[in-house]
Amino acid sequence: MEITVDQMYRIENKGHDMGFLKKFMMENAGAASVRRLVDKLGSVESKHILIFVGLGNNGGDGLVMARHLAGYGAKVTVMLLGTPEKIKTEESNWNWSILQKMPSVKLTTGDSFNFDFKPDVIVDGILGTGISGEIREPYASAINFINEIDCYKFAVDVPSGLDPQTGETANICTKCDMTVTFHKMKQGIPKRKDLTGELYVEKIGIPPEAEEGIL
Ligand SMILES: NC(=O)C1=CN([C@@H]2O[C@H](COP(=O)(O)OP(=O)(O)OC[C@H]3O[C@@H](n4cnc5c(N)ncnc54)[C@H](O)[C@@H]3O)[C@@H](O)[C@H]2O)[C@@H](O)CC1
Numbered sequence: 590m591e592i593t594v595d596q597m598y599r600i601e602n603k604g605h606d607m608g609f610l611k612k613f614m615m616e617n618a619g620a621a622s623v624r625r626l627v628d629k630l631g632s633v634e635s636k637h638i639l640i641f642v643g644l645g646n647n648g649g650d651g652l653v654m655a656r657h658l659a660g661y662g663a664k665v666t667v668m669l670l671g672t673p674e675k676i677k678t679e680e681s682n683w684n685w686s687i688l689q690k691m692p693s694v695k696l697t698t699g700d701s702f703n704f705d706f707k708p709d710v711i712v713d714g715i716l717g718t719g720i721s722g723e724i725r726e727p728y729a730s731a732i733n734f735i736n737e738i739d740c741y742k743f744a745v746d747v748p749s750g751l752d753p754q755t756g757e758t759a760n761i762c763t764k765c766d767m768t769v770t771f772h773k774m775k776q777g778i779p780k781r782k783d784l785t786g787e788l789y790v791e792k793i794g795i796p797p798e799a800e801e802g803i804l
């Protein structure tokens with residue numbers, strides 16, 4: 590069953606109000622994404638993984654992935670597209686603060702993409718269901734950077750720039766090898782397999798009762 594983006598937000602909020610907090614949804618989303626990635630690649634040990642994160646909760650999922658991937662022995666670099674004070678939600682902030690205590694994960698911020706390594710994998714945690722309008726900077730430059738580099742690309746929830754409701758793209762959009770979306774498929778995503786690559790839906794622990802009155 591495919592759902593709308595609006596239904597997803599309402600289910601998320603109802604689950605949160607039931608006490609299954611958004612930080613737990615985020616944890617499960619990031620953990621499920623890493624399991625898919627590790628299943629695909631076999632091992633990520635010693636692989637250079639570059640994770641682009643936006644300031645919303647799509648970025649928060651990317652921050653969770655960073656912690657899990659470090660646990661699998663990957664060399665993880667997080668590129669936060671903005672400054673830490675601008676991270677928008679409590680759950681993303683919480684995950685950022687954990688990473689600040691983890692020297693095994695390199696944290697970078699800003700809009701200059703000069704890395705001293707060639708990534709084996711890029712994780713796109715820039716924009717998810719919160720996208721609106723044409724892509725603004727520094728997200729646009731990050732999306733262009735991702736599209737120009739030759740490596741395995743993983744999209745968190747939806748390739749950034751793709752509207753998960755309509756399947757239409759903004760001025761630019763990442764082209765990925767794998768996309769993992771959460772809870773249930775959003776209507777626009779499967780229309781664009783050319784951008785998502787392999788596409789999966791993962792449950793993230795939201796009680797089915799949170800759908801009552803919404804689906
Ligand atoms: N809905 C759910 O149940 C869950 C959602 N999660 C994640 O949360 C994401 C949604 O998080 P948010 O609602 O914070 O939204 P996003 O993280 O998609 O991004 C919203 C932010 O991006 C900025 N933005 C929007 N359009 C832009 C544009 N065109 N150019 C530049 N900046 C733009 C906005 O200022 C806003 O702060 C999902 O995609 C998913 O990855 C997960 O944490 C798990 C649970």
Ligand SMILES: [K+]
Nearest residue numbers: 713716747749
């Ligand atoms: K994304």
